Amino acid sequence: MRRTFARSLLASAAVLVIAACGGGGGSSSTGTTAPPAPPSNQNLSPPIAKSSLSGLAATGAPVAGAAVAVQCASGATLNGSTDANGKWSLELSNQAFPCLVTVSGGTLPAGQSLYSVAIDKDSALNVTPLTTLITAGAAGALPASLASDAAALTAASKALEASLARVNASLAAAGYDTLEGNPFVTAFKPQAGDAHDDLISSLMRSLKDEAQTLTELATAFAKSRDEVPVPHTHVFAASELTRDAMPQLNQASLSVEAGVLKMTLPAASNSVGSFVNGGYGNKAVLQLPGLAGTKLSDLKGVTMQVSGPNSVVYDGKPKNVYTYMNFTVDTDCSQPALNPATHTLQQMRDRYRVFIYDPYVNFIQRSNAISATQISTIDFTLATPGWRVSAGPILGTDIATNADYQGHETLAGFNFDKYPNACIVDGVTGDGGMYRDAACASASGLNASDPGSCGKPYRGAIVVLGDSSTVWSAEWKVKKVRVNTKSARNFVFE
Numbered sequence: 001m002r003r004t005f006a007r008s009l010l011a012s013a014a015v016l017v018i019a020a021c022g023g024g025g026g027s028s029s030t031g032t033t034a035p036p037a038p039p040s041n042q043n044l045s046p047p048i049a050k051s052s053l054s055g056l057a058a059t060g061a062p063v064a065g066a067a068v069a070v071q072c073a074s075g076a077t078l079n080g081s082t083d084a085n086g087k088w089s090l091e092l093s094n095q096a097f098p099c100l101v102t103v104s105g106g107t108l109p110a111g112q113s114l115y116s117v118a119i120d121k122d123s124a125l126n127v128t129p130l131t132t133l134i135t136a137g138a139a140g141a142l143p144a145s146l147a148s149d150a151a152a153l154t155a156a157s158k159a160l161e162a163s164l165a166r167v168n169a170s171l172a173a174a175g176y177d178t179l180e181g182n183p184f185v186t187a188f189k190p191q192a193g194d195a196h197d198d199l200i201s202s203l204m205r206s207l208k209d210e211a212q213t214l215t216e217l218a219t220a221f222a223k224s225r226d227e228v229p230v231p232h233t234h235v236f237a238a239s240e241l242t243r244d245a246m247p248q249l250n251q252a253s254l255s256v257e258a259g260v261l262k263m264t265l266p267a268a269s270n271s272v273g274s275f276v277n278g279g280y281g282n283k284a285v286l287q288l289p290g291l292a293g294t295k296l297s298d299l300k301g302v303t304m305q306v307s308g309p310n311s312v313v314y315d316g317k318p319k320n321v322y323t324y325m326n327f328t329v330d331t332d333c334s335q336p337a338l339n340p341a342t343h344t345l346q347q348m349r350d351r352y353r354v355f356i357y358d359p360y361v362n363f364i365q366r367s368n369a370i371s372a373t374q375i376s377t378i379d380f381t382l383a384t385p386g387w388r389v390s391a392g393p394i395l396g397t398d399i400a401t402n403a404d405y406q407g408h409e410t411l412a413g414f415n416f417d418k419y420p421n422a423c424i425v426d427g428v429t430g431d432g433g434m435y436r437d438a439a440c441a442s443a444s445g446l447n448a449s450d451p452g453s454c455g456k457p458y459r460g461a462i463v464v465l466g467d468s469s470t471v472w473s474a475e476w477k478v479k480k481v482r483v484n485t486k487s488a489r490n491f492v493f494e
Contacts, residue, residue: 053078053118054089055125057103058190060201062086063114063127066106070118072099073150082106086190092121098157100135100146103127112214115143116184117157123185128200129214130167130183136218137163143218160184166227174230174487175290176202206233209490233490234289236261241286249435250274252284252466256493260375260477261286263323263465267314267473271443276345276455277432278445279468287459288491291483294460296329296414296422300484301381302357304463308476309372310360320360321466321474322370327355328460331395333423340428340452348430348452354390355411375479382411390431395419424460428452433468 053070057063068088070078075095082088082103097120104113116131117138135143138159139152146153168178179195181188188196207214210231220228241254241261248254250270255262263284272280302325311318330337330352338348357380359370370376380386385408388400397413400406416422430452432445440446440454461483465476481491 051121052089052091053099053101053121053125054087055101055116055127056188056190057082057086057088057114057127058188058197058200059108059114059129060190060197060204061107062190063103064107066103066108068127069102069104069147070095070099071102071147071153072096073153097121098153100143100153101125101127102144102147113144117153117160119157124187126184126186126188128183129203130200132214133167133218133221134160134163134183137166137221137224139222141222142215163221166225167221170221170227170230171199171203173227174232175234175489176230176232202233203230205235206231206490209233209492210488229487231488231490232290233492236491236493238494249283249285249466249468250281252282254284254286259493260479261493263463263476263478265321265466265470265472265474267471269471273442273444274435275432275468276430276434276436276446277468278442279433281466281468281470283433283435283464283466283468283470285458286463286478286481288461288463288481288483288489289459290489291424291459291461291485292426293333294424294485295333296327296355296411296424297416297420298485299327299382299424301379302484303377303379303480303482305375305377305479305481306476307371307373307375308465309474310368310370312472312474314472319470319472321470321472321476322360323463323465323476323478324359325357326462326464327357327424328427328429328458329353329355329422330425331419331422333425334421337425337427338452340455340457343452344448345430345446345450345452345455346448348428348455349390349448350392352425352427352429353392353395354429354431356388356390357384358386358388358407360386375477382414385410387411390429426460427457428455430455434458 057066063082063086064084066082068080068082068090070090072095078090080088080090097118099118101116101118102113114127114129114132115135116125116127117135118125132143135156139146139156146156171178176199179199181196186196188194190197192198207217212231238256241256251266251268253264265282265284268282269280272278274280306323308323309321311320338351340348359378370378387409388405389395391401396415398409399411399413400409435456436446437454437456440450446454463478463481483489
């Protein structure tokens, strides 16, 4: 379950009033001298009593040996460094909050800096990519601009909560699981397994995979008052690919070797009735998480890095074999979802249509664009020929709705005016080529009037090898899948 970063952003600035020592020339009737007058700039906290400001700098791992600069709304700049664990501490004297903290150098990439804003000294301050993005959003500029502008720094400190909400919403929209806690002051350990640190690590890995810098993302947050596209890389762990965690159709299997997924089909058949329409073959299915709710109009394109043979010989005859993609689309996501327990397979099929991109019919594989031995890259968009949609009501022009299409069909003619809320969904579709619930076993295909729950649920976006009649052996490899929506989604393997 996604949870917000914080129940509240930052505590109000502490006000320290320093009483002067009595003595010397006269005293008041109370025996104390009057407190010093407050600063003329009422936006600034009073000067800080002699104490220290400390914290942690991390990007998923500790930032060691880095320079730390603290520049407050008033007072001298303080300089120090992080230790091997990313920790830092500086002694304060006459500075007034808020303060901008900058971390640079050390184990950070060349030219990269991290930023955070200290409101008071009561809590250790985190300096991370998350605090950098929030600070940029609050400032409406790159955080470095706050270093010499006390008024801008004070204004930014008051906008941190609104900026946090935008960063949080942007991360959630990109498929990240956001966290409880204040990213500025919530304590965490900069190591794998800590939820806060894992989020930071995932963000930095995702930026690297998209060749995007933290500065570029911070600039986007500085310029926008709305959600910002944030790339997200999903790294499949081995446990996600097991038969129990992600059921494979019949005897097909998934495995990972050296960062490459192997989708394997055996030379074997299965009992008739394994599939909704009674198929007996094998089908390997890689389910892509986190795309449910994506509007079809936001699906800009897909890149697949794959390898495999165009055909294999079975029973003395060549047989086509290739990977393809399915997208389960609810034609009207503004309506309540259908309940498989109370709606029939036919009702599920009418509303939840399966959009298939078939690279073979597009002649990508027929022209030997995909190597049988080396990883090749293919790209397709809604305007690339090779699309078809599971049978049902016509959804637009030049869209094939059966297996007899010619390969020139695209989704550029999809009727977005009629179906403005079409979106990718997870769940049961009733598609005849997908596996069925064991409780609905029979020796033939199910009836259209059978409950929708007779079809097993699966992710709204899947990569597939084989079909419900494939009984010949084949193996394809997948190195990476990139789905380009409002935010780039990369899927890779450990």
